[in-house]
Amino acid sequence: MSRFPWTVFIRFFLAQLFAFNLLFIIAMAVFFRTAGLPATHFWPVFGVFFAGCALLSAFTSWRFTRPIQRALRKAMRVAGKRYARLNDDGGEEPGLFEDEPGEYSELVLALDRIDKKLKKRKEQLTREREENAAFMSSVQEGLISVNADGRLLYFNSQFAALFLPPSALQPEQSVSLTDAIRVPEIYESFRRVLEKGVTQKVQVRLGTRLDNQPRDFSVSMNPLRQGKTGEIRGVIGIFHDITDIKKAERIRIEFVGNASHELRTPLTSIKGYLETLKEDFQAGRLDHAGNFISIISSNVNRLIELVNDLLSLSALEHHSELQLETVNALMLSDHVVKELAGMAAEKNQVIRVTGVVPPFLADARKVEQVLRNLVSNAIKYIPDSKQIHIRWDKGPKGEIVLSVADNGAGIPEEHHQRLFERFYRIDRGRSRDAGGTGLGLAIVKHIMQSHGGNVMVKSQMGVGSEFICTFPQLKERHA
Numbered sequence: 001m002s003r004f005p006w007t008v009f010i011r012f013f014l015a016q017l018f019a020f021n022l023l024f025i026i027a028m029a030v031f032f033r034t035a036g037l038p039a040t041h042f043w044p045v046f047g048v049f050f051a052g053c054a055l056l057s058a059f060t061s062w063r064f065t066r067p068i069q070r071a072l073r074k075a076m077r078v079a080g081k082r083y084a085r086l087n088d089d090g091g092e093e094p095g096l097f098e099d100e101p102g103e104y105s106e107l108v109l110a111l112d113r114i115d116k117k118l119k120k121r122k123e124q125l126t127r128e129r130e131e132n133a134a135f136m137s138s139v140q141e142g143l144i145s146v147n148a149d150g151r152l153l154y155f156n157s158q159f160a161a162l163f164l165p166p167s168a169l170q171p172e173q174s175v176s177l178t179d180a181i182r183v184p185e186i187y188e189s190f191r192r193v194l195e196k197g198v199t200q201k202v203q204v205r206l207g208t209r210l211d212n213q214p215r216d217f218s219v220s221m222n223p224l225r226q227g228k229t230g231e232i233r234g235v236i237g238i239f240h241d242i243t244d245i246k247k248a249e250r251i252r253i254e255f256v257g258n259a260s261h262e263l264r265t266p267l268t269s270i271k272g273y274l275e276t277l278k279e280d281f282q283a284g285r286l287d288h289a290g291n292f293i294s295i296i297s298s299n300v301n302r303l304i305e306l307v308n309d310l311l312s313l314s315a316l317e318h319h320s321e322l323q324l325e326t327v328n329a330l331m332l333s334d335h336v337v338k339e340l341a342g343m344a345a346e347k348n349q350v351i352r353v354t355g356v357v358p359p360f361l362a363d364a365r366k367v368e369q370v371l372r373n374l375v376s377n378a379i380k381y382i383p384d385s386k387q388i389h390i391r392w393d394k395g396p397k398g399e400i401v402l403s404v405a406d407n408g409a410g411i412p413e414e415h416h417q418r419l420f421e422r423f424y425r426i427d428r429g430r431s432r433d434a435g436g437t438g439l440g441l442a443i444v445k446h447i448m449q450s451h452g453g454n455v456m457v458k459s460q461m462g463v464g465s466e467f468i469c470t471f472p473q474l475k476e477r478h479a
Helices: 006-035 039-078 105-138 157-163 184-196 243-283 289-317 329-346 364-381 413-418 428-434 440-450
Strands: 142-147 152-155 200-207 214-225 232-241 324-327 350-354 360-363 387-394 400-406 454-460 464-471
Touching: 006 039, 142 157, 184 200, 184 214, 184 232, 214 243, 243 289, 289 440, 324 364, 329 350, 329 364, 329 387, 360 364, 364 387, 364 400, 364 440, 364 464, 413 454, 440 454, 440 464
Parallel strands: 350 387
Antiparallel strands: 142 152, 142 232, 200 214, 214 232, 324 360, 387 400, 400 464, 454 464
C-alpha cells in the first residue's frame, strides 16, 4: 500500500476549517449583535456549520492531496522505492501512470518520462556491463584496476587464475595487490605511476597458480584519472604472458649458435686440409694428398647432410602438405635396411624386422625418413655386435605403431625430455665423431606431428633404448 500524504492533508484540512469557522464566527457575531438575537441561539447554529465545514474541508483537502499522492508515488517509483501497490499479477497498480488532470499533471507526466528514460538507461548500462565483463574475461591478458591504497578494484578471470588464491575470490573479500603478487619491482612501478602519472612497463618473471611454474610477463601500468579534475585515483595494470615468446627467442638464439657451430666445424677442417694440400702441392709433396682429399670429401658430405637436414626441418616447420599414399610397412622397412646394411656390417650389428600390419595411409617418403633416421642413429650410437629391432604393430584404436629398439648402453633419463630438440646431443664429442648432425630426432618429431601422431622414447641404462612412433588412421583426401 502506497503511503498517503497525511501531513499535507491535515494541514490543508485544519487551515480550511479554521478559515471557514473564523469567518463564520465574525459574520455571526456581527449578525447577532445587529439583529439583537440572544446568544443562546448562536451555538446550535455554529455546531451545524462546524460539521458542514469539516466535511467540506475534508473533501477539498482530499481533492487537493490526491494528485500530490500520485506525484509522490511516481517519484518513489522513479527513485527505485517499492511503494507502488501491485496487482494480483505482480504488475503496477492500474492508472498509476495515467494522465492526472489538474495543475499536477505536468509533474506526473515529467516524472513518467524520466522513469522511462531511466529504465532505458539502466537496461543499456546493464547490457554494456555484461558485455564488458564478458570481453574482459575472454582476453588472455590479466587485467586489474588498483586504487591509491593498493586495493584491487577490479580483476578479470585470467588474472584470478594466474595469481589469486581461492579465498580471495569471495564477493565480500577485499584483495590487495600484495595478496596476489609479492615482487618489489611491481610495487615500485605501480607507486611511480600513482606519484608521477606516467605509464610504466616492466618485464618480470612471476610464479603463477596455473602450473606452479614461473612465467615471463610484460606488465603495462597506466594511470586512472578522475574525469573532471584529472586527479590520479588508481592504476590499470595489464599482465601479458610472454613466456612462449621468450622460449621461442631462446630457441632461436640457441639454434643460430648451434647451427653456426655445426657449420663451422667441417668448414674449418676443410679449410685447414685445403691449405695443407695447397702447400704440399706447391712443394711437390703428394704422399698424403689422397688422405687429405678423403677427409675434405667426408667433411663436404657432412656439410651437405647438415644443410639437407636443415632444409627438411624448415619445410616441416612450415607445415608442408602430406603426399598421402598407401604404405606397405614391411617393404619400406626392407628398403631402409638394405640401404643401411653396409653401416651395420662395419660394426657387426644385426637388424631384424618383425610384425605384420595392413597397408596404411601416410606420406611414404616421410615415413621412410623417420625409419631411416631412427635406425641410422641406433647404428651410430650403440656399440659393435649389438642388435637393432624394427617392429610394426597395430594399436587398439587402429593406429600403426613403429618401434625401433636396440640393446645398447641406454640413454640417461635426464636427457629424455630434450632428445627431440634441434642440435641437442648427449655427448657432443662422441656425436660428432659418429657423424650425426643433431637434427635427426627433431625431424622425426616434426614428421610425426605433421601426421597427427607422436614419438616417445623408453630407455634403461645397460638394457637399451626404444623409440616408439604412432601413426593415426588417416583418410585419403579427395580433390
